[in-house]
Amino acid sequence: MIPAIAEPQSTPLEAGEIYGRFTGVRKVFGKQEGAMVALSDVDYELRTGELVALLGPSGCGKTTLLRMVAGLTKPSGGSIVIRGREVTEPQDDFGFVFQSPNLLPWRTVLSNVLFPMEIKGRLDAAAKVRAIELLEHVGLGKFLKSRPHELSGGMKQRVALCRALIHSPSLILMDEPFGALDELTRMEMHELLLDIRRLTGATVMFVTHSISEAVYLADEVLVFSARPGRVSDRIRIDLPYPREAALRYTAGFREYERRAGAGLGVLHHA
Amino acid sequence: MIPAIAEPQSTPLEAGEIYGRFTGVRKVFGKQEGAMVALSDVDYELRTGELVALLGPSGCGKTTLLRMVAGLTKPSGGSIVIRGREVTEPQDDFGFVFQSPNLLPWRTVLSNVLFPMEIKGRLDAAAKVRAIELLEHVGLGKFLKSRPHELSGGMKQRVALCRALIHSPSLILMDEPFGALDELTRMEMHELLLDIRRLTGATVMFVTHSISEAVYLADEVLVFSARPGRVSDRIRIDLPYPREAALRYTAGFREYERRAGAGLGVLHHA
Amino acid sequence: MPISSDAVTRIAYPVLGLLLLLLLWQGYIVLFDVPQAVLPRPLAVWNATVNNLPLLLSEGRVTLLESVYGFLLAFFLGIPIAVAISSSRTLNLMFYPLLIATQALPKVALAPLILVWLGTGIESKLAIAWLVAFFPIVVDTATGLRSTPTEMLDLAASVRASGWQTFWKIKFPAALPFVITGSKVAITLAVIGAVIGEFISSNEGLGNLLLVANSQVNTPLAFASLLALAVLGMVLYAAVAFIDIALKPWFSEVRH
Amino acid sequence: MPISSDAVTRIAYPVLGLLLLLLLWQGYIVLFDVPQAVLPRPLAVWNATVNNLPLLLSEGRVTLLESVYGFLLAFFLGIPIAVAISSSRTLNLMFYPLLIATQALPKVALAPLILVWLGTGIESKLAIAWLVAFFPIVVDTATGLRSTPTEMLDLAASVRASGWQTFWKIKFPAALPFVITGSKVAITLAVIGAVIGEFISSNEGLGNLLLVANSQVNTPLAFASLLALAVLGMVLYAAVAFIDIALKPWFSEVRH
Amino acid sequence: QTPLTFSLDFRALGRHAAWFVALDKGYYKQAGLDVSIIAGQGTAQAIQAIEAGTAQIAFSDVAGVVAARANGGSTARMVSVIYQKAPYAIFSLRDGANVRSADQLAGLEIGSGAGSFTQKVIEAFMAQKGITTPAKFTNIDPSARVGMLAAKKIPSIETFVMTRPGVAKAVGSSNARTYLLANDGLVLYSNGIVVRDDLIKSKPDLIKAFIAASLQGWKDTIAKPEEAADIVVKLNKGLEKDVVLEEIEIVSELVKTDVTAKRGLGAIDPEAMASSVSLILQTLPGAKLAAGDVYDATLLPATPVLP
Ligand SMILES: Nc1ncnc2c1ncn2[C@@H]1O[C@H](COP(=O)(O)OP(=O)(O)OP(=O)(O)O)[C@@H](O)[C@H]1O
Ligand SMILES: Nc1ncnc2c1ncn2[C@@H]1O[C@H](COP(=O)(O)OP(=O)(O)OP(=O)(O)O)[C@@H](O)[C@H]1O
Numbered sequence A, B: 001m002i003p004a005i006a007e008p009q010s011t012p013l014e015a016g017e018i019y020g021r022f023t024g025v026r027k028v029f030g031k032q033e034g035a036m037v038a039l040s041d042v043d044y045e046l047r048t049g050e051l052v053a054l055l056g057p058s059g060c061g062k063t064t065l066l067r068m069v070a071g072l073t074k075p076s077g078g079s080i081v082i083r084g085r086e087v088t089e090p091q092d093d094f095g096f097v098f099q100s101p102n103l104l105p106w107r108t109v110l111s112n113v114l115f116p117m118e119i120k121g122r123l124d125a126a127a128k129v130r131a132i133e134l135l136e137h138v139g140l141g142k143f144l145k146s147r148p149h150e151l152s153g154g155m156k157q158r159v160a161l162c163r164a165l166i167h168s169p170s171l172i173l174m175d176e177p178f179g180a181l182d183e184l185t186r187m188e189m190h191e192l193l194l195d196i197r198r199l200t201g202a203t204v205m206f207v208t209h210s211i212s213e214a215v216y217l218a219d220e221v222l223v224f225s226a227r228p229g230r231v232s233d234r235i236r237i238d239l240p241y242p243r244e245a246a247l248r249y250t251a252g253f254r255e256y257e258r259r260a261g262a263g264l265g266v267l268h269h270a
Numbered sequence C, D: 001m002p003i004s005s006d007a008v009t010r011i012a013y014p015v016l017g018l019l020l021l022l023l024l025w026q027g028y029i030v031l032f033d034v035p036q037a038v039l040p041r042p043l044a045v046w047n048a049t050v051n052n053l054p055l056l057l058s059e060g061r062v063t064l065l066e067s068v069y070g071f072l073l074a075f076f077l078g079i080p081i082a083v084a085i086s087s088s089r090t091l092n093l094m095f096y097p098l099l100i101a102t103q104a105l106p107k108v109a110l111a112p113l114i115l116v117w118l119g120t121g122i123e124s125k126l127a128i129a130w131l132v133a134f135f136p137i138v139v140d141t142a143t144g145l146r147s148t149p150t151e152m153l154d155l156a157a158s159v160r161a162s163g164w165q166t167f168w169k170i171k172f173p174a175a176l177p178f179v180i181t182g183s184k185v186a187i188t189l190a191v192i193g194a195v196i197g198e199f200i201s202s203n204e205g206l207g208n209l210l211l212v213a214n215s216q217v218n219t220p221l222a223f224a225s226l227l228a229l230a231v232l233g234m235v236l237y238a239a240v241a242f243i244d245i246a247l248k249p250w251f252s253e254v255r256h
Numbered sequence E: 001q002t003p004l005t006f007s008l009d010f011r012a013l014g015r016h017a018a019w020f021v022a023l024d025k026g027y028y029k030q031a032g033l034d035v036s037i038i039a040g041q042g043t044a045q046a047i048q049a050i051e052a053g054t055a056q057i058a059f060s061d062v063a064g065v066v067a068a069r070a071n072g073g074s075t076a077r078m079v080s081v082i083y084q085k086a087p088y089a090i091f092s093l094r095d096g097a098n099v100r101s102a103d104q105l106a107g108l109e110i111g112s113g114a115g116s117f118t119q120k121v122i123e124a125f126m127a128q129k130g131i132t133t134p135a136k137f138t139n140i141d142p143s144a145r146v147g148m149l150a151a152k153k154i155p156s157i158e159t160f161v162m163t164r165p166g167v168a169k170a171v172g173s174s175n176a177r178t179y180l181l182a183n184d185g186l187v188l189y190s191n192g193i194v195v196r197d198d199l200i201k202s203k204p205d206l207i208k209a210f211i212a213a214s215l216q217g218w219k220d221t222i223a224k225p226e227e228a229a230d231i232v233v234k235l236n237k238g239l240e241k242d243v244v245l246e247e248i249e250i251v252s253e254l255v256k257t258d259v260t261a262k263r264g265l266g267a268i269d270p271e272a273m274a275s276s277v278s279l280i281l282q283t284l285p286g287a288k289l290a291a292g293d294v295y296d297a298t299l300l301p302a303t304p305v306l307p
């Protein structure tokens, strides 16, 4: 379906093995007085090839947690161990989609997507072909040469998505990647993500505000409580893959939605 | 319920009268060759006190349309007439929520919210009380003195929301105001918006990607087709006010969702 | 105690830098047998400094005041010029070229004119300090004012802020980092300007002392004056940098 | 034809500004009966310019080259200094104060040192032009490098960009508006620097011509040299401004 | 008391002692003058100062007056010649160029000022002496000249003879060699009191009073250099007394000549002035001026001030 994405990748871990381990992860902002506990007591085991959704109220520390996994911030306490080693810095095969599109204004759309390859010294013809295919896939085939300021909010976010996927990462970290997209595009992105994941065996952690998105995509949903953020519920989604749109309207799906919603304090019609 | 918001406002128009008229509105970006038609042939009558949702694929010109109504950009063709006069510049009693939070980094949360009052020379004790009440209402009562960079994405967006409402505008223009919010907060914001609208009689145009949000809140949903954006469907939502959460699960609601989804090309389970 | 150790490095490193310089200085003299008329030994300069301390202080005070007043003049006249230039295309086209022209002229060459207009008092020194210092403030501020993020301008437009309000509440605060950067360059140029003013006509100030010492080939005293000027420049720069640091939280977008 | 009418105003306004200045100049002389030894009439300066055109052109060429080389030196040595200072706290603390110190010193006072080190050739002129011009580039570039948006740095970190890559692909492009602003100030200072260099030791260039004319109280020729310097400054500034405008699309965030 | 501003040719140094003596001892005040002495930036700029009105009286040189009249439309005029002998000197090292006579100037590299009048004087002087190989002038800022000589970067420099103590300090008094052109046959009037024609016409008495008081100052200075030195050092900051004293002694030799010993300090000899002007005119091609245009000897004291 999307051949360019199928570039297989040598992951040393078998699917299902433990990929990452979070132990008592905690993050505090500010000094003694006026300190703000953003996140605390996060314990979790992330398995290889799994897709985990982080769901929680605004300001509960989802972005903060993702940043710590990515090695962009250090935990104030506890530890995050990925593939047996404590995370202290970003890794080569991680892909990060930021909450804001975060494009470089002086680059075209295409060269923004190619940015990670350029950094990794892999800016070859194949990379360009792949970038163009990804952009076409997200509906931006006509905007390769545009500059970020000529794009709408959702278009920027799609460019950022392509940029995070260009180097076929083994761990994809996504901070509300589909928040700015309309339902149709969003559904197409869902299929794209599931395809990529199926073809590359990548592990995915993603933040979302949409309960149904979380249930539809994830193997496991982590529900966070409000400030200070803690994991208040872990919901294993035992629905078959490949998941299809019709699934959304089954009773089983509804039940998962209800449970996740309850964790967030949302009344959901079963 | 929210007394501070109830500040009544002298609107010269009766509810239901025509508030604004869009005739053949069109927007083109760029020069002759390489020109891009972002939006065309938008004809619409906006009635006083109504809440209109704009729904459409990413990049179809929703933001562009809202900016033209707000007087921030001029149409390339056609006209937008509000209260009998063609819009050529922003109006005093318009409130705008931008797609990005757009807070001033050197101001605290509270003073960001008070910014419009300061500009209008109405920075009195009442304004402050109102700002604090609004912020408390969106769950940021503890962050009055914080600076924007200390807030999460969703928190920033809520501050921006308060800023747009502080001067009790008669026309509220919102560009995906709730996109970055979790479901629970989003629902609270929905109630806030409906309350404000009921108490002040404000007219509201808002952009959203959520079909159910559009149906739940709006008197009328405008569905846009992809680039170049055109109004492909107008759906009158004849559901009773005050709308309540349970409404979301009725058959009538579902039918509206289905129709809006169909307009967007989304298969929706009836 | 991390704060105190930080304070130590904040003092220790500049001192280290200075020591390094002194070492190079002394080494250069010894190695190349440089005559005192060209470059006196650090010790000779130190002695001249100590022996003439009251003189250096009183003359330094004169130059300090001239520099500060000149800078303030450059600041409070430079900002309006920057505003005018960045807001009116006509003014920009008409006067910016002339402004640039004044900068490429050696100020010493304008001395007779300035003396005629302003006399030999403090006014002429201030005028020169201003002339030398205001340009970076104008250029940096104008750039800052022109690069206000468009979303912020949209915000201002959406609440119908007047031009005045947009300027004071959006453009100027957003341009402050530029303004301060320009001020950093301007404050050191103001010292130069004050000295040039003293060169042209003055019986006091460090610039005057420098010339007097020079014409008597009293190089240790000349270098002591230069040293005093350097210290003066650093102190004034530090004052501006301090304002910069104090304002940082205002603009911080930094994540910890 | 809007383009051609724009071109007209682009020429007309500066010319208007110039005419205004000439009018004021002439008026001032007539009104206050200013002697030619202080301020010659515009016409006298014009005649001196025309009569000495070949001389002014050939001397101007010398000063032009000195200014350009000095500026290039300031640019290519200033940027690394800015990088060093904004990336290493140690280097910053050790050498920044010394850097500032060099700025507060009148460059003319360093003449003996510079001449002894570098001789009376072009090197000493370049050294002075560099010394005068590099500071704004350093300060502006350092500020630009320090104010890279944090999200961009996060992006660089997330793809494990090396320090070098982060610099060239993120920090430097993001700092370019600052670099250019500094360059605008630096290019006019480079002209001043070249002139000071000629004052200190030279047998050619517009600075030299100015001194010669001045010592003979040949004010029309002195003003003609000043005029040539002003034109030189404007041309060089325009060149930098042109680069600025050419780069604008790179950074444009402007909505139409 | 008539206020009067007097511009020096440079900032105050030992060579200017006499003016401060006249001021400090109240000679000006006794003459009904309230004099303020301001610093200058060279003889040309001193003339500009009187043209512009920032000063009424200037301490400048004949060459400056001639050039200003020829090029700048100036009406400056010398009313008293203080430096009867030109102070132009060539310094070198005894273990270097060791310049002691005119023929050594042939092909010599001399550090000088851009457009400096001295260069032209040296050239004319060499022509007088029949030396055909020209000297080679290198422009070096005054502040750097002594240093360049001391650092042996240049074999010789030209500067006022009053710089001698500085040169001696820089290169060692045993190694400094001074060659004063005036001692080897150069006849050239140099600095004196300069005013504008209109002031001569409107207030001749004022000028007379100023000249007389000033010459009294010079007389005292020559007679009691110690006392003069103390006064200069007292009134001006940063001066070293031993240097000041030496400068006073050097400058006295320029002021007190056989002529002034007879005719009084500040005297103007028409013949010497004529030959000075003709020498100067050689350096200003195209300039047409008569010696009589540049001076006025009628304002000197009726009774000569003898040293
Ligand atoms: N740099 C900072 N300084 C101080 N507080 C911070 C900083 N960054 C985040 N916080 C605080 O940490 C908490 C968690 O922030 P975070 O961005 O992780 O939230 P989030 O779960 O991603 O929210 P959202 O869904 O709104 O994006 C918030 O309360 C925020 O105020
Ligand atoms: N300044 C601009 N220059 C050129 N093209 C622009 C500019 N602004 C917007 N566009 C184009 O106009 C179209 C509509 O943009 P707009 O921002 O209105 O979309 P939108 O409907 O708000 O999309 P989204 O839901 O993704 O925010 C897009 O295709 C975009 O590329």
Ligand SMILES: [Mg+2]
Residues within 6 Å of the ligand: A062, A063, A064, A099, A175, B152, B153, B154
């Ligand atoms: Mg977040």
Ligand SMILES: [Mg+2]
Residues within 6 Å of the ligand: A152, A153, A154, B062, B063, B064, B099, B175
């Ligand atoms: Mg949009």
